[in-house]
Amino acid sequence: MTLTDLLLARAADPRPGVRFEDECHTWAEHVRECAGQAASLRRMLRPDAPPHVGILADNVPAFSSLLGGCALSGSVLVGLNPTRRGEALARDVRLSDCQFVFAEPRYAPLLAGLDVPVHPLGNPEPAPLEPVPVSPDDLLMLIFTSGTSGDPKAVRCTHEKIAYPGRMLASRFGLSSSDTVYVSMPMFHSNAIMAGWAVGLAAGATIALRRRFSASGFLPDVRKFGATYANYVGKPLSYVVATPPKPDDADNPLRLVYGNEGAEADLAEFGRRFGCHVVDAFGSTEGGIGFSRTPDSPPGSLGRPAEGVRIVDPETGKPCPPHQVGELVNTTGPGAFAGYYRNPEADAERMREGRYHTGDLAYADEDGFYYFAGRLGDWLRVDGENLGTAPIERVLLRHPSVAEAAVYGVPDPVTGDQVMAALVLSGPLDPAGFGEFLAHQPDLGPKQLPRHVRIADELPRTSTYKVVKRKLAGEGTHCSDPVWFRAGAKTSYELLVRPLA
Incomplete structure (x- = not known):
């Protein structure tokens, strides 16, 4: 074909x-x-x-x-x-x-x-x-x-x-x-x-x-065009659900929406509110594996895997028992993965010993349904897009008062991640000035702009001086350090006021 x-x-x-x-x-x-x-x-x-x-x-x-x-x-x-x-x-x-x-x-x-x-x-x-x-x-x-x-x-x-x-x-x-x-x-x-x-x-x-995409324009478009099918990624689906409900929302021709990474509550609410069937799947641009939920899939699960897709221990490569988190791997080969362009190192990372390694973590229940558990690599998932942290860190380090920077993800209240950065300063820095600095960086996209900025005395590191980002991510905004927050689409920051413990 x-x-x-x-x-x-x-x-x-x-x-x-x-x-x-x-x-x-x-x-x-x-x-x-x-x-x-x-x-x-x-x-x-x-x-x-x-x-x-x-x-x-x-x-x-x-x-x-x-x-x-x-x-x-x-x-x-x-x-x-x-x-x-x-x-x-x-x-x-x-x-x-x-x-x-x-x-x-x-x-x-x-x-x-x-x-x-x-x-x-x-x-x-x-x-x-x-x-x-x-x-x-x-x-x-x-x-x-x-x-x-x-x-x-x-x-x-x-x-x-x-x-x-x-x-x-x-x-x-x-x-x-x-x-x-x-x-x-x-x-x-x-x-x-x-x-x-x-x-x-x-x-x-x-x-x-x-x-x-426009959340407010979604339903008017569906009616204008007579749309019966639509595709989505998780965050835009949430935006549509967040629009003010109206009594006639279900009066539309839409019968099916198909996509990935939808929040469980949004999937149910979207189908109920707009009178259509929502099918959520799991996959990637690379195409090495894919899931699609079936009617018997438990809430929150990816569904059952295709033949040869396994959850394996990243260290040993052995299959994980139920409820143990491991990496999703296609043991039968590359699937639909046709490689990266001009990047043999990345190809070799994906394909090892005849297996396709997704870099995604998951666990299984006793009935064989799989559940997504995070990302093995240093990924952020913001508004349906994968973002790497290194390019953001490089931009943050351009500021003369930033000595160290670590970027990581914290959970978005709806789905995916929000970008958070922890900074160690070498000079004076204020929230308004830092926001203005970032707004003028030509290679920092709007989805890369940190939502939260933590001002730390030092970054947690291993004995080999690598930053322990999982500790930073686990603490999120619930830390003893000052945290700046950026609301909505603003580029300016203000001090986040947190309740006393």
Whole structure:
């Protein structure tokens, strides 16, 4: 199965294919737009370099047609994250070997100064539908994930890796041309591509694109587009649940939402409030393993694992008994993991002795249901995105009054993590001034901005001088040191006032 196969199946389809705001493109029109993108890419790409093209854009129709154009031309689309800044974003462009980047006008300034051409994103002139031969194992996308220790890794996503979940989920949920798939999660992430966009394409359904997710706009969009299916990640689902309820919330066409990392209470409330079925799964961009809950799955569980997925002791590699926490490992091989781009060290870390190591911790109950228990590596999960701590620490250490910095996660009240930093100071520092300093750092994205800052005399360390972050994370804000807090979307900090013990 290739994405080209799915596109060709829609080439003569006169039914609505892609909707966006007040636009509507039939599938036949959209595939012609993909053909135009393919012809343009064949003219623009140099044959002496990898055929990689970056995209820096919101969920707009041209994102969809450019991905289709890459499939039809044998090219590779690199999804760039517009929340990254400065050298961090430039590094992603260089690592992924982009010959050029298509960018919406609002994001083009983020690429200023790069020695890579930047072109406006749009639909080129129509061209004949002339797909190049491709195989399921051919590379189609590079999707970045922050990884375990800092800098993002580019995950290799083949035709099959995108087409298969689209076809599988469309079949599993009985989706067809009478359905509308609502995609509001960002398309530079795997969730939107594999659990949303590809599902709509495989089903021949209408794909309704939302430029950027909006909690208040979710239900109006569902009604406007007649959406019957939507994909999600946990925090946005929580945001929708947090909107003020109305008596007619369940009066909508939505019948199914599918995603991952939803908080248990939100899953139940979302289904009850909006009158739909919620299916929560567990997986990663890498695709080495995946879970999906079944009706008999206990609350809070991931479900039962696929054949060969085990929980093993990270030290011995032996299977863990029920209730003992260990690492999730695919003992049968890589699963859908096709490797990282230009990162053999990371490949070797994932694949050891023929096993795929997730870096995620879990435990099992007596009935064989698995439960997520945290992350083996140094990960933060903020608003549905994996963040590494090392890049944040490097930014904090730029301040002349910061001598040491450790970044770690503390539980978010709803789901995932909040970013917390512990600082050892070498000079004067006040909350307002520090917030202003961080706001002016060009490579610190909004989700990387610490929610809490702890001012410590020293950091806990091992005998080999490594910071014991698990101790800091365990104490969280309940420590004897002063803690600064940043409310909402503000960039300024204030002293957190805690009740006396």
